[in-house]
Amino acid sequence: MRRWAPRLPAAASLAGACRAPSKTHSTPAESGSCAARRRHTMSGNRAADPRCPRAPARREAEGGTVAATVHARDPLVTEDIGRALAEMEFGSPPAVTRALGAALDREELGYLGAAEIDRLQAAVGGWLRDSYSWTPPVDAIRPVADLVAGFRAILTHFVPEGEPIIVPTPGYMPFLSVPPTIGRPVIEVPMLATDSGWRYDFDGLRRAFARGARLLVLCNPHNPIGKVAVESELAEIERIVDEFDGIVLADEIHAPLVLGDAPHIVYAARSPRAAAHTITATSATKAFNIPGTKCGQLIFTNPQHLARWAEVGHWYEHQTSVLGVVATEAAYRGGRAWLGETVEALRASVSEALAVLEAAEGRTGIRVRRPEATYLLWIDLRETGLLREGVCAARALREASHLVVTDGADCGEAGRGFVRFNAALPREHVREAMERLIRAAEDAG
Ligand SMILES: Cc1ncc(COP(=O)(O)O)c(C=O)c1O
Numbered sequence: 365m366r367r368w369a370p371r372l373p374a375a376a377s378l379a380g381a382c383r384a385p386s387k388t389h390s391t392p393a394e395s396g397s398c399a400a401r402r403r404h405t406m407s408g409n410r411a412a413d414p415r416c417p418r419a420p421a422r423r424e425a426e427g428g429t430v431a432a433t434v435h436a437r438d439p440l441v442t443e444d445i446g447r448a449l450a451e452m453e454f455g456s457p458p459a460v461t462r463a464l465g466a467a468l469d470r471e472e473l474g475y476l477g478a479a480e481i482d483r484l485q486a487a488v489g490g491w492l493r494d495s496y497s498w499t500p501p502v503d504a505i506r507p508v509a510d511l512v513a514g515f516r517a518i519l520t521h522f523v524p525e526g527e528p529i530i531v532p533t534p535g536y537m538p539f540l541s542v543p544p545t546i547g548r549p550v551i552e553v554p555m556l557a558t559d560s561g562w563r564y565d566f567d568g569l570r571r572a573f574a575r576g577a578r579l580l581v582l583c584n585p586h587n588p589i590g591k592v593a594v595e596s597e598l599a600e601i602e603r604i605v606d607e608f609d610g611i612v613l614a615d616e617i618h619a620p621l622v623l624g625d626a627p628h629i630v631y632a633a634r635s636p637r638a639a640a641h642t643i644t645a646t647s648a649t650k651a652f653n654i655p656g657t658k659c660g661q662l663i664f665t666n667p668q669h670l671a672r673w674a675e676v677g678h679w680y681e682h683q684t685s686v687l688g689v690v691a692t693e694a695a696y697r698g699g700r701a702w703l704g705e706t707v708e709a710l711r712a713s714v715s716e717a718l719a720v721l722e723a724a725e726g727r728t729g730i731r732v733r734r735p736e737a738t739y740l741l742w743i744d745l746r747e748t749g750l751l752r753e754g755v756c757a758a759r760a761l762r763e764a765s766h767l768v769v770t771d772g773a774d775c776g777e778a779g780r781g782f783v784r785f786n787a788a789l790p791r792e793h794v795r796e797a798m799e800r801l802i803r804a805a806e807d808a809g
Pocket residue numbers: 449450509510511512513536583587615617618647649650655659660
């Protein structure tokens with residue numbers, strides 16, 4: 365296998381970025397923190413697909429596995445870059461860490477109670493009003509530990525066993541992997557990749573409803589393709605859902621991470637009809653980089669849905685962390701400036717990745733579209749030599765280049781031949797990662 369000198373000697377560059385976390389550290393540019401790196405090595409790199417087993421972790425590698433042998437032979441290729449999970453290497457808002465520190469000092473370590481739910485509803489309600497001019501009734505904002513738990517709860521209590529759900533694909537991995545584990549099959553409706561961007565296949569959605577599905581997962585902004593839906597698309601979806609008496613689960617967790625000019629439009633806020641057939645899922649955890657604090661929200665804008673949740677939701681709500689409420693409240697009340705800087709840093713990182721990949725497209729065949737939101741790049745490897753029978757692309761890249769990505773097939777059939785790259789890294793690490801990808805494609809021929 366050919367080796368190359370990374371632009372920055374990988375071990376030195378990553379170690380150099382690994383400063384002791386500072387209490388005053390605030391800007392994303394400063395925050396290639398040790399905590400972030402710890403997450404990177406310990407949890408960020410999990411492979412989601414059992415068909416693509418996890419590559420040796422650092423601990424195993426240091427214990428003398430093949431990877432350790434490679435490291436010993438070649439000090440230039442020593443560190444994984446990338447994440448299979450959607451978290452950022454940009455730390456978290458100082459307002460959050462301060463609030464968590466104060467909460468620990470006060471020993472706020474009990475179960476979630478009514479007072480915390482009130483605080484959460486007020487903070488989330490204020491954020492939605494100020495950000496999107498949306499004012500759902502505060503009592504309709506309900507806590508859950510995280511959105512995957514919320515998704516599972518909605519499937520369990522709002523979709524009869526055996527009834528399929530609809531997921532536009534490529535989709536966020538748990539939208540595809542969780543439903544079958546609880547007896548809800550998935551109908552995948554591939555998004556259409558047109559010259560002017562990603563489009564919904566409205567006929568495909570109609571056909572899926574006609575096959576007996578009732579719940580549509582509408583992920584907007586859309587992980588992993590970074591699409592931001594426009595009003596005319598949302599209006600057509602609203603018509604189709606209404607025609608089939610369907611329900612929309614509107615996952616808007618990436619809403620604050622819009623990178624382009626098109627604004628995020630809250631689906632349920634657009635009309636009483638949309639509100640009546642929608643359960644919205646949202647959370648501060650993605651944009652403010654606090655997923656480990658465990659606090660998401662489901663917003664029930666149909667009173668019957670809310671009444672049903674009142675019957676079944678208690679134990680889901682109860683799993684929400686009090687510290688997650690503290691973190692969410694602090695993020696929403698004191699994190700807006702940090703978010704603005706982070707979005708700028710993400711634009712820079714995404715642009716860096718696109719520039720490097722596009723410059724090499726003629727040599728590599730790697731293709732990528734600019735995401736309108738999120739920090740995820742959906743990278744098309746179908747014209748490269750990287751795809752081999754029986755080995756998923758993510759694993760091949762991990763082994764050849766120490767590049768950690770999500771395999772596109774985990775995002776549905778439409779994702780085969782693609783990988784998802786998390787570009788929420790400092791720019792120089794993004795460049796290094798993309799250079800590894802390019803070199804791997806060149807090596808693969
Ligand atoms: C679209 C989408 N929904 C939900 C989640 C999961 O959120 P949580 O950590 O609250 O389960 C993610 C995480 O990446 C996501 O991208």
